[in-house]
Amino acid sequence: MSKKVKDFGIEKTLKNLGIKDENKGTSTGGKYFASGKILESYSPVDGNLIAKVKTSGISDYDKVIETAEKAFKEFRLIPAPKRGEIVRQLGQKLRQYKDDLGKLVSYEMGKSLQEGLGEVQEMIDICDFAVGVSRQLHGYTMHSERPGHRMYEQYHPLGIVGIITAFNFPVAVWSWNTALAWICGNVTIWKPSEKTPLCAVACQNIMNEVLKENNLPEGISSVMVADHEIGQRLVDDKRIALVSFTGSTRVGRMVSTSVAQRFGKSILELGGNNAIIISKDADIDMSIIGAVFGAVGTAGQRCTSTRRLIIHESVYDEVKNRLAKAYGQLKIGNPLDESNHVGPLIDTDAVNMYQEAIKKGKKEGAKFVVEGEVLKGKGYESGCYVKPCIAEVQNSYEIVQHETFAPILYLIKYSTLEEAVAIQNDVPQGLSSAIMTQNLREAELFLSHAGSDCGIANVNIGTSGAEIGGAFGGEKETGGGRESGSDVWKYYMRRQTNTINYTASLPLAQGIKFDL
Numbered sequence: 001m002s003k004k005v006k007d008f009g010i011e012k013t014l015k016n017l018g019i020k021d022e023n024k025g026t027s028t029g030g031k032y033f034a035s036g037k038i039l040e041s042y043s044p045v046d047g048n049l050i051a052k053v054k055t056s057g058i059s060d061y062d063k064v065i066e067t068a069e070k071a072f073k074e075f076r077l078i079p080a081p082k083r084g085e086i087v088r089q090l091g092q093k094l095r096q097y098k099d100d101l102g103k104l105v106s107y108e109m110g111k112s113l114q115e116g117l118g119e120v121q122e123m124i125d126i127c128d129f130a131v132g133v134s135r136q137l138h139g140y141t142m143h144s145e146r147p148g149h150r151m152y153e154q155y156h157p158l159g160i161v162g163i164i165t166a167f168n169f170p171v172a173v174w175s176w177n178t179a180l181a182w183i184c185g186n187v188t189i190w191k192p193s194e195k196t197p198l199c200a201v202a203c204q205n206i207m208n209e210v211l212k213e214n215n216l217p218e219g220i221s222s223v224m225v226a227d228h229e230i231g232q233r234l235v236d237d238k239r240i241a242l243v244s245f246t247g248s249t250r251v252g253r254m255v256s257t258s259v260a261q262r263f264g265k266s267i268l269e270l271g272g273n274n275a276i277i278i279s280k281d282a283d284i285d286m287s288i289i290g291a292v293f294g295a296v297g298t299a300g301q302r303c304t305s306t307r308r309l310i311i312h313e314s315v316y317d318e319v320k321n322r323l324a325k326a327y328g329q330l331k332i333g334n335p336l337d338e339s340n341h342v343g344p345l346i347d348t349d350a351v352n353m354y355q356e357a358i359k360k361g362k363k364e365g366a367k368f369v370v371e372g373e374v375l376k377g378k379g380y381e382s383g384c385y386v387k388p389c390i391a392e393v394q395n396s397y398e399i400v401q402h403e404t405f406a407p408i409l410y411l412i413k414y415s416t417l418e419e420a421v422a423i424q425n426d427v428p429q430g431l432s433s434a435i436m437t438q439n440l441r442e443a444e445l446f447l448s449h450a451g452s453d454c455g456i457a458n459v460n461i462g463t464s465g466a467e468i469g470g471a472f473g474g475e476k477e478t479g480g481g482r483e484s485g486s487d488v489w490k491y492y493m494r495r496q497t498n499t500i501n502y503t504a505s506l507p508l509a510q511g512i513k514f515d516l
């Protein structure tokens, strides 16, 4: 471990979170076990090996599923507000471990310490939210068309929820799903990204404390640190009632088809290609801050990262020049050092994709206003640090239509708002979108049915990030799923319509007569 990182107290963090040099990757709540191959987790911050995890093998898989099936039979009988109480305790534990978990997220994934802590705060927030919802899992009561009949809807738990997550939100997405799945009476099995296995072990360690303190049976919340093979098994397994998948559109497309093939349920949270429209009536200062944070935050590795700026021709040059100046001031380096703005990409494969995208863009005609570069030398030994760059493009370029998970920002010029909205919508993805304007007409048009086609549409806020209280997700190739707030809990339950006849006759619906 480098001296610099020692200064940031990583060793102590790992110890506090129960991470050893060698860990096992499967837990159903009790002792860890694992029969798969060894996974080594290297930090993109300094390239050092953090720790090893023995992954879940095929022989562990059935054990996990069978334990979860058994646990579900018990867990669904606990009243929802009591399940909420367990989620409340998870939130309390997360408060206790926030500093350590946030630091581990930063060190293993590479996002800034502030963003790592923010991610843990999201976990705490979803726990608080879910506690409230645990007392509000209500359905409608309807008037029956038949006399002496009562009709109503109720929601029941689904069973086992399989959670497959991406590397870029290595802890929050698990908690969004688990907190809601739990209050709804489901049990969960988590297959985290193989790029951030230690974050998953740390979360399960925290979870195991909650399970133990409440004397809960094993199988309510399990983890399987493993590669895509175990992920695929979860996807194909009829015993998994709901697969909540967060990841790329490429993998999501396969997941979607496989789950649908067996008539399972899925929540798909896939790639984005998010744009901010900067209007002639925008507050330019605000727009620059929103655009820069959206494009370079998490080194462009958020599903909601700003990838395209659609700028009115009258302010185009001003925005371009100010962005170039702002990019010149960015400090790129160790994300645990709070004076840096931009940390590393997750690994060298991601760096290669960044370079490929730049090359492809240039071939298609992109004009770089701020050039990209892979950084070398002191502090950049991991080989994962790149310079955020800006290019002037046409929206129709193939590379612009594609989500590159790196800090590459595309500038596109427009003249009418209708044209800007058409450009914004003219990509396969539909996650997050924004307009910067002080003009009410423009704002309302953007939010109307003739406006943005995305799951998230903001006014005078960038595209990046979201609050826990709203439903989160996107349309088109982003998958159509919704997670976290609002009435998203309904995705984790099955709806049942009940009709009770309290008369001595049996009238049929629609006035049908069937006399014997």
Ligand code: NAD
Pocket (backbone or CB within 6 Å): 164, 165, 166, 167, 168, 169, 191, 192, 193, 194, 226, 227, 228, 229, 230, 231, 232, 233, 235, 246, 247, 248, 249, 251, 252, 254, 255, 268, 269, 270, 271, 272, 302, 303, 304, 403, 405, 431, 473, 474, 478
């Ligand atoms: P990825 O698709 O490579 O991997 C995601 C997960 O899928 C990993 O756990 C991986 O092991 C698993 N997986 C791979 N192949 C599988 C298969 N055949 N069956 C089942 N599971 C399989 O994605 P990534 O690189 O980890 O994450 C980046 C992507 O995730 C980006 O596209 C980003 O936009 C997206 N993302 C979306 C959201 C959202 O809410 N919309 C949030 C975070 C990330």
